[in-house]
Amino acid sequence: MATDLAPPPVQAVPRKPRRGDKVSTGTALLRYRWLYLMLLPGLAYFAIFKYLPMYGLTIAFQDFVPFLGYSGSEWVGLAHFEDLFTGPDFGRLLGNTLILALLMIVFAFPAPIIVALMLNELRFNVLKRSIQSLVYIPHFLSWTIVASLTYLLFSVDFGVIANWIHGFVGGTKVDYVAQAEWFRPIIVMQTLWKSTGWGTIIYLAALAGVNPDMYEAARMDGAGRWRQFWHVTLPAIRPTIVVMAILTSGNLLDASFEQLWLMTNSLNRSTADVFDTFVYYVGITQGGYSYATAVGLFKGVAGAVLIFGCNWLAKRLGQRGLF
Amino acid sequence: MSAKKSVGQHASVGSRVFDALNIALLVGLALVTVLPLLYVLAGSFATESEIASRPFFLWPEKFVTSTYEYIFATDTFVRALITTIVVTAVGAAVQVMLTLTMAYPLAKRYLPGRTLVLNLVIFTLVFSGGMIPTYLVVRDLGLLNSYWALILPLAINPFYLIIVKSFFQELPQALEEAARIDGCNEMGVFFKIVLPLSKPIIATFSLFYAVGIWNDYMSPLLYIDDNSKWTLQVIVRQLTSANAENALASLDSVFFPVEGLKFAVVVIATLPILLFYPFLQKHFAKGVLIGSVKE
Numbered sequence: 001m002a003t004d005l006a007p008p009p010v011q012a013v014p015r016k017p018r019r020g021d022k023v024s025t026g027t028a029l030l031r032y033r034w035l036y037l038m039l040l041p042g043l044a045y046f047a048i049f050k051y052l053p054m055y056g057l058t059i060a061f062q063d064f065v066p067f068l069g070y071s072g073s074e075w076v077g078l079a080h081f082e083d084l085f086t087g088p089d090f091g092r093l094l095g096n097t098l099i100l101a102l103l104m105i106v107f108a109f110p111a112p113i114i115v116a117l118m119l120n121e122l123r124f125n126v127l128k129r130s131i132q133s134l135v136y137i138p139h140f141l142s143w144t145i146v147a148s149l150t151y152l153l154f155s156v157d158f159g160v161i162a163n164w165i166h167g168f169v170g171g172t173k174v175d176y177v178a179q180a181e182w183f184r185p186i187i188v189m190q191t192l193w194k195s196t197g198w199g200t201i202i203y204l205a206a207l208a209g210v211n212p213d214m215y216e217a218a219r220m221d222g223a224g225r226w227r228q229f230w231h232v233t234l235p236a237i238r239p240t241i242v243v244m245a246i247l248t249s250g251n252l253l254d255a256s257f258e259q260l261w262l263m264t265n266s267l268n269r270s271t272a273d274v275f276d277t278f279v280y281y282v283g284i285t286q287g288g289y290s291y292a293t294a295v296g297l298f299k300g301v302a303g304a305v306l307i308f309g310c311n312w313l314a315k316r317l318g319q320r321g322l323f
Numbered sequence: 324m325s326a327k328k329s330v331g332q333h334a335s336v337g338s339r340v341f342d343a344l345n346i347a348l349l350v351g352l353a354l355v356t357v358l359p360l361l362y363v364l365a366g367s368f369a370t371e372s373e374i375a376s377r378p379f380f381l382w383p384e385k386f387v388t389s390t391y392e393y394i395f396a397t398d399t400f401v402r403a404l405i406t407t408i409v410v411t412a413v414g415a416a417v418q419v420m421l422t423l424t425m426a427y428p429l430a431k432r433y434l435p436g437r438t439l440v441l442n443l444v445i446f447t448l449v450f451s452g453g454m455i456p457t458y459l460v461v462r463d464l465g466l467l468n469s470y471w472a473l474i475l476p477l478a479i480n481p482f483y484l485i486i487v488k489s490f491f492q493e494l495p496q497a498l499e500e501a502a503r504i505d506g507c508n509e510m511g512v513f514f515k516i517v518l519p520l521s522k523p524i525i526a527t528f529s530l531f532y533a534v535g536i537w538n539d540y541m542s543p544l545l546y547i548d549d550n551s552k553w554t555l556q557v558i559v560r561q562l563t564s565a566n567a568e569n570a571l572a573s574l575d576s577v578f579f580p581v582e583g584l585k586f587a588v589v590v591i592a593t594l595p596i597l598l599f600y601p602f603l604q605k606h607f608a609k610g611v612l613i614g615s616v617k618e
Contacts, residue, residue, distance in 0.1 A: 023435070025435070028436075032428075032431075032434055032435070034508050034509030034510050035427075035431060035434055036428065038424045038425070038428050038513065039424075039425060039428040039429070039440065041421055041425065042424065042425025042479060042484075043440065045425075045478050045479050046443060046444065046479070048464075049457065049475065050447045050451065050452070051443075051452075052452070052456075052460050053451065053452025053453065053456035053457040053460050054451070054456070055452075056452055056455075056456030056457075056459055056460060057453070057456055059456070059459075066459075115349075115352065118345050118349055119349065121342070121345055122345060122349065123342070124346075127346070130353070131349050131352070131353045133604060134353040134357050135353055135356050136604065137356060137357070137360070137597070140534055140538075140596045140603065141538070141593060142537070142539075142540060142556055142559075142592070143538075143540060144559045144563075144592070145559065145589055145592055145593055147560070147563070148559055148560075148562075148563035148585065148588075148589050149359050149360075149363065149589065151585075152366075152585060152586070152589070153359060158374060158375055158582055160362065160378055160379045193355070196352075197356065225334075225335075225338050225341075257454075257541060258540050258541050261541075262540070262560065279454050279455060280454060283454065283458070284455075289455055292454075293453065293455045293456060296453035296454060296455060296456075297453065299453075300450055300451065300453055301450075303449075304449050304450045
């Protein structure tokens with residue numbers, strides 16, 4: 001009896017398959033064949049030019065002879081790393097790299113933040129935009145141009161700035177571009193000139209996102225200009241600063257190769273040599289592929305550890321990380 | 324404080340002093356940025372003796388174009404200029420095409436395997452094989468001394484790829500769906516619907532890629548030994564490095580305006596960038612969206 005009253009069993013209607021349903025690999029390949037086809041060239045690029053070189057890192061553990069190839073060369077384990085860590089170059093390379101990195105942290109990292117905050121305080125929009133347009137320009141100039149400008153302005157014969165300094169200080173003429181002790185100041189100056197303006201963009205974007213009501217509310221509560229800056233402006237760009245700090249930390253050891261290579265000469269090698277340029281000298285000019293790769297691998301691993309470490313630290317300190 | 328606040332509000336003395344100082348410093352910064360460039364421009368039209376005798380000038384006393392005439396009369400330089408223009412144009416086209424076609428499938432959230440590919444891409448930002456293994460791959464491919472060595476190893480910039488992918492994800496899906504219902508396959512949708520909607524971002528990244536190739540010095544340094552295949556950046560380097568006199572010998576014939584030549588070659592290498600600069604500037608903020616890396 002009761003069964004008569006029961007509703008008829010619901011028929012499971014097979015619904016049409018929709019995009020995004022879980023499907024077997026074969027079906028997926030067939031259904032999304034055009035998308036996979038479009039993905040192929042890009043995948044090939046990453047396989048050949050990004051992941052094949054990673055496989056090529058194995059030569060750091062071999063005595064690589066191009067004629068014998070990756071499979072035929074003799075395995076030597078960690079011999080190249082031992083050479084590196086016990087050799088005469090390591091201390092100098094590590095020292096130079098770290099000192100340059102430290103100078104970048106002290107000068108190049110805060111500079112765009114300070115300039116962005118200054119620009120943010122500028123109330124005349126036309127002036128603000130003009131200044132922005134001008135200070136972005138160097139970012140688009142090549143390192144060869146920047147190096148050439150440096151040579152032109154600081155050369156011992158015609159250098160405008162070199163002559164000014166000489167007229168001001170007197171004494172004998174200094175050849176700034178060929179002196180080990182002037183190498184670092186010149187590099188820092190170049191970096192500041194080239195990247196400070198462009199670096200402000202990301203902070204200005206964060207500052208532009210601040211709700212004007214926040215300032216209004218702060219003013220209502222009697223906050224002066226300084227208090228507004230301290231309690232509204234700075235908190236607004238803190239997350240951006242953290243993300244940039246993590247990104248920068250990963251690049252601590254890759255001093256910009258082109259910049260340094262262009263400013264390095266036989267007279268300033270003692271302060272100029274860093275891991276990146278050393279890899280070029282040993283690997284490309286002297287053909288020491290295996291040793292150079294070992295140096296590069298050491299640097300790459302250290303860089304990756306740094307970036308993940310800083311990311312972890314940022315998260316521990318309650319900031320949003322990168323990964 | 325904010326732009327909303329009217330200047331007319333009676334600001335305190337301290338606030339006004341700060342404003343004056345702030346403007347002075349920022350104007351100074353802008354001047355430090357452009358004055359070297361203006362000096363080089365002026366110097367390239369000046370005589371050798373003026374460059375040697377005058378400390379700093381923004382307008383030459385005697386306006387001459389001899390340095391440019393000399394440069395454009397040398398085979399080496401003209402060849403390098405043409406090479407650079409062609410490699411930049413072809414290279415940027417290849418790079419943009421590869422970036423767009425890879426970004427589009429990655430923008431489809433339902434595509435199986437998408438996350439894996441994205442992670443593989445992001446990993447390359449953190450870790451890479453490095454200079455020597457990459458050099459060996461290029462060598463094994465037989466690309467040494469080939470112009471393709473200046474293009475292919477840098478074909479896709481992972482940052483650009485991720486930004487383009489985010490852009491595709493934000494396109495309205497309705498149009499694409501309509502095209503699919505009308506019987507377009509994915510390729511058709513991509514070429515007929517998506518690309519026409521993406522003109523601004525295609526323009527932006529064409530420019531960014533082009534600037535990258537134009538300015539690239541590391542690739543020719545690594546992969547090009549042949550003097551006849553030099554690019555403009557190599558010439559700039561050869562002429563202005565500390566031992567320019569030896570390098571000049573590798574240019575044709577005898578040199579004459581040594582200093583002026585350095586100025587002029589810097590101007591020629593900079594000029595195209597500055598011509599495109601207004602267009603580059605239009606799309607700045609898009610190029611630095613690191614936030615889009617996060618899903």
